[in-house]
Amino acid sequence: MITLKNFGIAREILQQRELSLDPEPLEIQNVGDLRTYLFSKYDRLAMVSSVAFAVNEEYAEDHVELRNGDTIAVIPPVSGG
Secondary structure, three states: OEEEEEOHHHHHHHOOOEEEEOOOOOOOOEHHHHHHHHHHHOHHHHOOOOOEEEEOOEEEOOOOEOOOOOEEEEEOOOOOO
16 A cells, blocks of 8 residues: 655645545556556646655656555645745
8 A cells, every 4th residue: 555645736636635546456556657547537637737646755757666565745836935
């Protein structure tokens, strides 16, 4: 099981603060696979520009492998001013 922690608009789109997924049956092996899965399941999330992912509190590129027990933050762009 992996745990997604959703922030900002991602929380709104996924309709929950945390989401647990079993990556094995979904064939999710790395961050890129997770991105593809989330964008296909939640098309509004795919429309958000530059969604970042952090694995165990470190920003992660698409090639980073996911392991059972990982916590992944789904981080949309942050506006400020």
